[in-house]
Amino acid sequence: MQKNLSARQLRAFLALADTRSFTRAAAACHLSQPAFSALIRGLEDGIGLRLFDRSTRHVAPTPEGEAFIEAARQLLTQAESALDALQDLAALRRGRVALALLPSLAAGWLPGVLADFRQAHPGIEIEVFDQLSEPCISLLRSGRADIALAATRVDSDELRAEPFCRDDFHLVCPTGHPLAEGPPPKPKDVAAWPFVHLSRTSSVRQYLDAATLPLRLHTLMEVDQLATVKGMVKAGLGVSIVPTLTLFHFDDPALHTRPLRWRGLTRQIWLLRRRDRGLSQAAQALHTRLLAARPGSTTTSRSAAVGH
């Protein structure tokens, strides 16, 4: 039994049931009256049942037609609501996107991007996982995140990595500290001072160790949070080296920061996505914005404006 049923037929049926006139219903459907008549006949033929009693002067639903009115109305409503929901997604009026990224990006750079994004698409729910690279990748693998920005390149069967931005490092020392002035400090210069390290779980430590080899920095202590680094350095206990992206933590008159150009002392941030699943429209839109506002891009985003 080849049942085909179209939304137009349902709309025509309801229009006829409402107006009880082929002429008026045809007008309501923007059709000529004979075409409308054929549409109704097609519906009736498809069902194998007469839905309207028509004499030239009077049109009324048959008892069966009457019974179908409610069902048709409901059906059409649901179809339209389903399509509306889909079109809301297409138009970015609704949706959801989950982003996993490094805490440094999440705190300093992301807020401005999201502010723009949210203003453009207020209906889209955003979930942010501000985690280190490893958890970010797990979130992506498990499907809880759509996109990840992490310092680890993972280009596997499941995941696809593309370069996102580079992150340089800055020296942080108290204002007036000897390292704050003069020619750009070398590893040996920094090694002369007590150094506040970030914990090993952060990828930063690995970059530092690699870039200072064969020298070893003079470790004063290891801490987990950048805020702690700031406090220690500000108190004059030592100096530190932190990624440029985290500099917003150190915006303080008592502190001085200066860029370092040591060989190898730069890290790559990768944008990671699942290979098996495309991005939702919302994720796509956010992806576009992330790229447009990537640190170091020429496009001035609100994040840059706020940052300085």
Add this chain to the structure above:
Amino acid sequence: MQKNLSARQLRAFLALADTRSFTRAAAACHLSQPAFSALIRGLEDGIGLRLFDRSTRHVAPTPEGEAFIEAARQLLTQAESALDALQDLAALRRGRVALALLPSLAAGWLPGVLADFRQAHPGIEIEVFDQLSEPCISLLRSGRADIALAATRVDSDELRAEPFCRDDFHLVCPTGHPLAEGPPPKPKDVAAWPFVHLSRTSSVRQYLDAATLPLRLHTLMEVDQLATVKGMVKAGLGVSIVPTLTLFHFDDPALHTRPLRWRGLTRQIWLLRRRDRGLSQAAQALHTRLLAARPGSTTTSRSAAVGH
């Protein structure tokens, strides 16, 4: 926004989501693969959103397509169930019909008709109102009955009457009674004996009075129920005259019945329907059977077989 959505599109969409292959889904839809491809493209264009990510080697729903699967499945299920319900009505597998008719018809003639009808259409619910003509017509007017068989002709704006059958009258007397034999009795013959009348509320009384004018029958008593008439006559208290259709009440060796051919002593039974509303398929089917099995028709119905 001209949303048109057809069941074929939904079926195609679901087939593709299930099989994840244009080729297999096209086969499932009995279409060539390019035609199927165009169908999907038409759906996507109509929505304005890509529903599948396809590379030549892999087909998978986009996140939005994924979200639509459930809605589409539900929509299609409901559409099919609505159509099935309608086709059940068309095929007389389901439905409902309400018939209002005189108690005499309801008890004697109707059961056989309904037995046949029910056997042919077990899924159709039947409601019988066994009432006198007046209530029958009220039921029809109020819409609680689809068809009425009554002794009153009502041909108004609302109701349409067509002749259904004629009903003659029989004399009822005890076996061996003088009126049981000899030439057909005339009114004056019957007037010589005590007579058991049916109550005035029955139309029978009016026909009797009219047919015996200017004579008046010798009224012994008035009762409401035919069973009471039978009891009285059987006890030898008097004789009576009853419609032929009620003769099944008097099938008793102690009683004798014989037809009367008095002028005017015949009543017309009318089949009444609403003028504003067509009959449902179930009512239509019953209507056909009522006519086919009408008393006096050549067609032998089960009612006739049982009646004798």
Add this chain to the structure above:
DNA sequence: CGATCTTACGGGATTCGTAAACATA
């Protein structure tokens, strides 16, 4: 006889299937 639904019919759009081109693993 007038309003309204149905039928008839020519033109245009849609949709089909076959065949060739194209793309990815």
Add this chain to the structure above:
DNA sequence: TATGTTTACGAATCCCGTAAGATCG
């Protein structure tokens, strides 16, 4: 290279609108 999707294209079908016909009040 082989499998599977898209594009190209001619043919059949469907659908629409105009015009004529039928029917009921």
